[in-house]
Amino acid sequence: MKAAARAFAREGYEGASVRTIVAAADVNQAAISYHFGSKEGLYRAVLQAALAALMRDDDAQAPAGRLSREAALRRFVRQQLRPIVSGDELSLYVRIFSWEALRPTAVFRKFMTREAVPFLAGAVALVRRFLPARATDRQAVVGALWLFGQCNIFVRNAEQLANPPLGLTLDERFVDWLADTIAAWAAGGLGNLPAAS
Amino acid sequence: MKAAARAFAREGYEGASVRTIVAAADVNQAAISYHFGSKEGLYRAVLQAALAALMRDDDAQAPAGRLSREAALRRFVRQQLRPIVSGDELSLYVRIFSWEALRPTAVFRKFMTREAVPFLAGAVALVRRFLPARATDRQAVVGALWLFGQCNIFVRNAEQLANPPLGLTLDERFVDWLADTIAAWAAGGLGNLPAAS
DNA sequence: GCTATGTTCAAACGATCGTTTGAATTCGGG
DNA sequence: CCCGAATTCAAACGATCGTTTGAACATAGC
Numbered sequence A, B: 001m002k003a004a005a006r007a008f009a010r011e012g013y014e015g016a017s018v019r020t021i022v023a024a025a026d027v028n029q030a031a032i033s034y035h036f037g038s039k040e041g042l043y044r045a046v047l048q049a050a051l052a053a054l055m056r057d058d059d060a061q062a063p064a065g066r067l068s069r070e071a072a073l074r075r076f077v078r079q080q081l082r083p084i085v086s087g088d089e090l091s092l093y094v095r096i097f098s099w100e101a102l103r104p105t106a107v108f109r110k111f112m113t114r115e116a117v118p119f120l121a122g123a124v125a126l127v128r129r130f131l132p133a134r135a136t137d138r139q140a141v142v143g144a145l146w147l148f149g150q151c152n153i154f155v156r157n158a159e160q161l162a163n164p165p166l167g168l169t170l171d172e173r174f175v176d177w178l179a180d181t182i183a184a185w186a187a188g189g190l191g192n193l194p195a196a197s
Numbered sequence C: 001g002c003t004a005t006g007t008t009c010a011a012a013c014g015a016t017c018g019t020t021t022g023a024a025t026t027c028g029g030g
Numbered sequence D: 001c002c003c004g005a006a007t008t009c010a011a012a013c014g015a016t017c018g019t020t021t022g023a024a025c026a027t028a029g030c
Helices: A002-015 A018-025 A030-036 A039-066 A069-084 A089-102 A106-128 A137-156 A158-162 A172-190 B002-015 B018-025 B030-036 B039-060 B062-066 B069-084 B089-102 B106-128 B137-156 B158-162 B172-190
Strands: none
Touching (some): A002 A018, A002 A039, A002 B002, A018 A030, A018 A039, A039 A106, A069 A106, A069 A137, A137 A158, A137 A172, A137 B172, B018 B039, B039 B106, B069 B106, B069 B137, B069 B172, B106 B137
16 A cells, blocks of 8 residues: 555556556555455545545644744644655655646545545634634635645645756755745735725 | 647646547547657647747736736736636646646656746746845745745636535636735735744 | 649557456465 | 465456558649
8 A cells, every 4th residue: 555655646546557556565466456446446545544644644733723823834834845855655645635636536526525624624724813803714715725825836846846947955954944934925915905805 | 739738638648548639639540640740749739839828928918017016916816817717728738737747747847947947037026026135036936936836726726616615606706806815915925034044 | 644742541559557367375263 | 184265376358558550542743
């Protein structure tokens, strides 16, 4: 399943072949069909593990309630940027979700209609601490997505940022600096609301 | 080529098959090899058209030089959000670039090493009008990417935002409002710089 | 009318895909 | 020790992929 997560993250569901997975895991090809029923069954198992890990990760960042809103925001952003440098399973899972954003599988759609709101809830609450009291619910949700977007573009394009012509060195120091920058910009912006829509 | 752009946008380079493209275009299969050399040649042609269209789009917004920085920012953001409502070729091209962010093709890499900087230049210049004078080049580039990210997440996930559980109605009115909101937030944020890194 | 060139076409090729098959192997319980 | 269920294995199957082939067709120039 680790090999499968790596393959699905790297090449997507369709792009990853059962043969490369079983070769990486050093097991027989028919073992997939035997244990998971099919390639789709294997993917479902990986998705379940991914969602469980990401929710667990959400819990880990929950006790940020005692932090100031600026510190909580900085922590949230840094957490979002983690996959840029960390080679752990979480990066794989984030990447799998990126594939799903582009070409959702049936399995994933059902996942999201159930889990999207609780998954966003943390970011919405965080954004609300910065928004004026008069902000609408829709503004808070949009603000949460806005926050995700600011972080996500660096995660998704990490590889391209590291290569020419930009050639950024994506080490821990850079990511820390990036988190500081994004957090400062986001905090500064959320206080503003556009003129009456 | 229109059929190819649609197919590549919908299913990615690997996912799109020559057979479905030629079926949609109602031409013979071998015509691809004959006119474009290969599937990759066809994709290269589509990428060139996409980049040309996006740059042309950039030019259209170039005369924004006379606008105030706030108005120019609002215009840039609104331009970025266009694919949400317009079903035109531009949406396809943005989606093709999303695929490339996840799994860059060799063709695309060469494109980007040549074209990324001029493509970013407009956004960098725009961001610079908001940054303090002491801002570094790296901060300006990161700011441009940051700006792209804020818009892009709504474009990429437009379909999911329109569906449950959020169920936003993505009409012109909403996109105008969204552009106002993002522009206001971005403008408010860029003035801030984090404490010394 | 004939030829040369550009283009389209149906068919086939080799490679890779996910899955199935049936025998070989492993392993715990009577 | 042995039987039976669980698991692994190499091999093959049918489908689909991108590409190639060689004949058929179109058309402009002489």
